[in-house]
Amino acid sequence: MEPITLSAGQPEGHVCKLHPQSMCPAFGSLRILSRIEGSHPVMATDTGCLYGLTFVTHFYGARKSILAPTLGSAELYAGEIVEGTRAAIEAAAQEPGCQLVPVVSLCVAETAGMPEELLPRKVGDAEVVLVRVPAYAIHSHPEAKDVALEALLRRLGDREGALEARTAVVVGEVFPGDQLAIDGILRRMGVEATIALPGRSVHDLRRAGRAAALAPLHPFYKGTTRLYREWGVPVAGGAPVGISGSYAWLKTIGALLELDPELVTQVAEEERDRAQAVVAAKSLKGARVLVTGYEGTELAYARLLTEAGAEVPYVSTSIGTDPLVLPDELWLKARGTRDVVYRKALEEDMAALDRYAPDFVLGTTPFAAAAKERGIPAMYFTNQLASRPFFLSGGMAATIGFVAETLERGVRYREMREFFAE
Amino acid sequence: MPPSLIRDLSDTSGYWAAVWTMCALPDVHLIADAPVGCFNLVATAVPDYTDAVPHIANITPATITEQEVGGKGTSDKVRWTYENLRASGALDGKQTIVISTAESEMIGADLSSVAATLGEGTRFYWSNSLSEDEWAGRDRVLRWLWEHFGAPRAIGVNPAPGTVNIIGPTYGCYNSPSDLEEVRRLITGAGGRLNLVYPMEATLADTPRLAAAQVNVVLYREFGAGMAAAIGQPVLYAPFGMRETTAFVRELGRLLGTSAQAEAFIAEEKRTTLRAVWDLWRGPQGDWFGTTDVGIVAGRSYAEGLTRYLGDELGMKIAFVSARPRRPDDPDNDAIRQTLHRRAPAFVFGSINEKIYLAEAGAKFVRFMPAAFPGPTVRRAVGTPFMGYRGAVYVIQEIVNGLYETLFNFLPVDQAYSAMRGGPPKIDAAPGNLPWQLEAKAILDDALEQMPYIPRISASRQLQMQVEALARERGLKEISPELVREALGRAR
Numbered sequence: 001m002e003p004i005t006l007s008a009g010q011p012e013g014h015v016c017k018l019h020p021q022s023m024c025p026a027f028g029s030l031r032i033l034s035r036i037e038g039s040h041p042v043m044a045t046d047t048g049c050l051y052g053l054t055f056v057t058h059f060y061g062a063r064k065s066i067l068a069p070t071l072g073s074a075e076l077y078a079g080e081i082v083e084g085t086r087a088a089i090e091a092a093a094q095e096p097g098c099q100l101v102p103v104v105s106l107c108v109a110e111t112a113g114m115p116e117e118l119l120p121r122k123v124g125d126a127e128v129v130l131v132r133v134p135a136y137a138i139h140s141h142p143e144a145k146d147v148a149l150e151a152l153l154r155r156l157g158d159r160e161g162a163l164e165a166r167t168a169v170v171v172g173e174v175f176p177g178d179q180l181a182i183d184g185i186l187r188r189m190g191v192e193a194t195i196a197l198p199g200r201s202v203h204d205l206r207r208a209g210r211a212a213a214l215a216p217l218h219p220f221y222k223g224t225t226r227l228y229r230e231w232g233v234p235v236a237g238g239a240p241v242g243i244s245g246s247y248a249w250l251k252t253i254g255a256l257l258e259l260d261p262e263l264v265t266q267v268a269e270e271e272r273d274r275a276q277a278v279v280a281a282k283s284l285k286g287a288r289v290l291v292t293g294y295e296g297t298e299l300a301y302a303r304l305l306t307e308a309g310a311e312v313p314y315v316s317t318s319i320g321t322d323p324l325v326l327p328d329e330l331w332l333k334a335r336g337t338r339d340v341v342y343r344k345a346l347e348e349d350m351a352a353l354d355r356y357a358p359d360f361v362l363g364t365t366p367f368a369a370a371a372k373e374r375g376i377p378a379m380y381f382t383n384q385l386a387s388r389p390f391f392l393s394g395g396m397a398a399t400i401g402f403v404a405e406t407l408e409r410g411v412r413y414r415e416m417r418e419f420f421a422e
Numbered sequence: 423m424p425p426s427l428i429r430d431l432s433d434t435s436g437y438w439a440a441v442w443t444m445c446a447l448p449d450v451h452l453i454a455d456a457p458v459g460c461f462n463l464v465a466t467a468v469p470d471y472t473d474a475v476p477h478i479a480n481i482t483p484a485t486i487t488e489q490e491v492g493g494k495g496t497s498d499k500v501r502w503t504y505e506n507l508r509a510s511g512a513l514d515g516k517q518t519i520v521i522s523t524a525e526s527e528m529i530g531a532d533l534s535s536v537a538a539t540l541g542e543g544t545r546f547y548w549s550n551s552l553s554e555d556e557w558a559g560r561d562r563v564l565r566w567l568w569e570h571f572g573a574p575r576a577i578g579v580n581p582a583p584g585t586v587n588i589i590g591p592t593y594g595c596y597n598s599p600s601d602l603e604e605v606r607r608l609i610t611g612a613g614g615r616l617n618l619v620y621p622m623e624a625t626l627a628d629t630p631r632l633a634a635a636q637v638n639v640v641l642y643r644e645f646g647a648g649m650a651a652a653i654g655q656p657v658l659y660a661p662f663g664m665r666e667t668t669a670f671v672r673e674l675g676r677l678l679g680t681s682a683q684a685e686a687f688i689a690e691e692k693r694t695t696l697r698a699v700w701d702l703w704r705g706p707q708g709d710w711f712g713t714t715d716v717g718i719v720a721g722r723s724y725a726e727g728l729t730r731y732l733g734d735e736l737g738m739k740i741a742f743v744s745a746r747p748r749r750p751d752d753p754d755n756d757a758i759r760q761t762l763h764r765r766a767p768a769f770v771f772g773s774i775n776e777k778i779y780l781a782e783a784g785a786k787f788v789r790f791m792p793a794a795f796p797g798p799t800v801r802r803a804v805g806t807p808f809m810g811y812r813g814a815v816y817v818i819q820e821i822v823n824g825l826y827e828t829l830f831n832f833l834p835v836d837q838a839y840s841a842m843r844g845g846p847p848k849i850d851a852a853p854g855n856l857p858w859q860l861e862a863k864a865i866l867d868d869a870l871e872q873m874p875y876i877p878r879i880s881a882s883r884q885l886q887m888q889v890e891a892l893a894r895e896r897g898l899k900e901i902s903p904e905l906v907r908e909a910l911g912r913a914r
Contacts, residue, residue: 016506016509016510018482018503018506018507018510019461019482019483020458020461020483020485022458022459022462023459023462023467024458024459024460024462024463024467025458025459026459027459027467045524046435046524046525046528046551046552047428047431047433047434047435047524047551047555048434048435048436048437048438048460048464048523048524048551049459049460049463049524050428050431051431051433051434051435051438051796052434052438052459052460052463052464052467052468053459053463054430054431054796055463055467055468055471055774055796055797056463056467056468058774058775058778058796058797059471059798063777063778063781063782064778065429065430065759065775065778065779065782066429066430067427067428067429068427068428068431069425069426069427069428070425070426070427070428072552072553073527073552073553074553075425076528076552080425083425084425084426084427086425087424087425087427088425088427091427107457107459107460107491107524107525107528108524108525108528108552111491111525111528111529112528134457134488134491135457135458135459135460136457136458136486136487136488136490136491136525137487137488137491139458139487347510364466365466365470365476365477366466366476366477366479368476369476369477
């Protein structure tokens with residue numbers, strides 16, 4: 001794990017970053033680890049942390065029982081972390097159909113020390129994979145997804161079998177329909193198969209080691225990207241988002257997998273035409289939108305809205321800056337976005353709300369609530385994005401439709417505020 | 423001794439208890455000596471779904487990073503946070519309290535002396551998060567609030583006749599708006615006047631006024647008794663069921679000197695609110711109580727209250743009870759899970775953990791009734807109490823509605839419709855029974871035995887038809903044990 005340095009100092013002329021906005025970082029890892037069939041996570045942490053993370057995992061992750069060693073002061077001071085964790089691993093491996101026991105090591109356990117060499121690598125049929133995600137060093141929950149995925153692929157990715165040419169690993173939690181749409185268009189270009197990660201199956205993780213290209217759809221999969229570079233597997237930057245993004249991405253995939261260039265161009269152009277038709281049919285012109293979630297996908301979202309005609313003066317996210325996200329930042333800034341804020345705090349979003357008087361806000365729950373208190377249409381980015389398509393022309397149409405509908409309902413937000421102000 | 427394991431933790435820590443208690447007081451601002459996750463989970467991610475609030479605003483994290491963990495310590499971060507909060511005006515008129523978390527305790531950050539050097543009166547609260555659970559934690563923080571912000575300023579405050587405090591709820595108390603409303607109604611009915619509801623409807627500045635009540639009603643058996651004892655007036659616990667509620671109203675009337683009013687209230691409630699219980703008891707619904715079994719997993723007040731009401735008063739069979747915090751003989755989550763996998767009762771009151779165990783078991787004939795956290799539920803309407811007279815009505819109303827729902831799900835629906843959707847295999851009209859091998863019949867009986875009593879009649883016919891349909895599909899002349907096992911597996 002590579003620690004990420006956060007500055008405690010305050011850059012001049014900026015609002016004070018007092019309330020950082022991220023789901024507990026570790027949740028990102030639990031979400032993807034709990035959703036794998038046959039995976040039974042063990043969490044090494046204190047009870048407060050365990051309660052909160054189990055709560056959100058049972059809300060957003062999976063209907064899955066979660067085991068943990070008791071780690072109170074007695075166990076921590078007696079140095080019984082490894083002993084307890086081993087016992088929990090043994091118990092988890094007994095669950096029916098268990099193939100994988102991810103050991104999620106959190107703040108307290110990481111501070112006390114969790115030596116990997118003292119944990120089993122395998123119990124029965126189950127692989128045991130240590131995932132280190134202390135919140136104090138990971139900082140955002142999207143990045144913890146990457147930490148978990150990298151750990152899984154390092155252990156499970158099959159590097160022995162024959163390379164599957166024309167097979168791409170498509171990485172990123174997306175709406176299920178998007179996965180099919182992406183797979184469909186890539187097959188039309190001559191791709192034989194796509195492997196969608198993080199997914200539901202251990203088999204996909206193994207097979208991902210044999211793929212011929214990696215396509216991270218979200219810009220925070222930097223550890224996973226690093227791993228594929230180590231493996232000598234090419235990585236496609238960008239994502240199939242909006243008009244220009246989708247076109248460029250399809251061409252990139254075509255080049256990486258050495259597909260028939262004519263066919264690729266033809267498919268990419270058709271898709272570009274469809275996306276342009278979507279915008280021609282319904283534009284968001286005149287709408288000013290703030291995109292301020294904590295999912296790490298905010299820049300791509302802002303990019304789509306901008307292409308759809310909206311004005312997006314301010315974008316903020318929980319992830320740190322990275323070469324993977326830089327192209328989107330430059331693209332946005334060249335098209336009118338004034339501020340792109342990484343590792344944002346509530347104070348920065350609030351200042352933007354004052355500064356830009358938006359027509360619509362996509363934000364964290366505290367920030368969306370603050371916008372609604374002003375009668376501004378606002379939604380919780382995380383929940384709303386997970387529930388509709390986003391990629392390619394189909395996703396563009398769905399997203400524009402969703403934003404347009406919300407804007408049309410704007411009067412409700414004002415009426416509701418007036419009612420409660422009376 | 424083998425290491426102790428936790429399956430699906432039910433009780434959170436002293437840190438959560440302290441945040442959920444102190445942040446209920448709007449004139450408090452907490453600085454949590456915490457990494458980002460400990461701030462997000464307790465103040466946003468979980469209260470979104472327990473208390474249905476977008477976030478808790480009067481808490482700020484010092485945001486521990488690897489620098490602080492790696493030896494620098496957290497005092498600079500806490501000081502920086504304090505100074506910037508103060509400069510922003512967020513601390514105006516507030517009592518600032520710095521609170522430890524499991525991680526800050528892990529690196530030994532006792533900030534008592536640091537807090538003392540911050541603005542005047544700033545306090546440090548050691549949440550003891552590596553040792554204390556949420557129940558002991560709430561009890562201790564309430565005592566601490568009384569000791570530091572109540573008792574010293576309560577000298578000369580005397581109980582006013584007829585006044586009552588309610589101690590509890592805090593954030594994160596299941597169904598508290600409804601229970602609070604009902605207990606308030608009972609107190610008024612008995613002739614009392616509300617003095618303070620602490621902490622949920624009070625301010626920190628109100629704390630000394632706790633001494634002004636003649637009686638303290640403690641809402642939960644899990645916590646609050648410590649504060650009530652320190653205040654020193656007579657203490658009553660919020661009641662469940664008809665008998666206990668009657669005793670509560672009577673005793674409150676006696677303590678307040680309003681017995682005549684209390685008796686009149688009881689009599690009126692029997693004619694009005696409780697009439698529903700009497701009608702259901704005399705009606706066909708009442709016959710089911712004795713044949714329906716219930717499992718209960720909930721906070722201690724709910725667990726004990728439901729057991730007394732459903733078990734002792736109505737005569738329902740109580741399959742198992744597990745209170746939070748767990749009493750010595752209560753089953754732990756492992757044992758509860760095994761029970762629910764093996765044979766679940768007709769009704770399970772519980773948290774999302776029990777709901778997951780039922781999902782794992784495919785126990786679709788069991789009615790699950792949320793009765794505890796963890797788990798997302800909105801309980802902000804005040805019409806769903808478990809406590810008091812209205813609670814007695816609400817709980818059996820929901821049980822009866824659950825039974826109706828179960829029955830409905832077993833009534834036959836014409837197969838033409840399910841065939842239209844590509845549903846289960848078509849059953850030929852009046853096929854006549856196929857012969858069953860003895861062992862095959864025994865397996866079916868066993869499966870039915872696992873099922874709650876009420877749906878058994880319909881279920882037995884339905885399962886029999888499914889098994890025989892499968893046999894016909896395969897052209898079998900007789901029902902074998904293997905076939906029954908297979909068909910039952912599919913029926914899940």
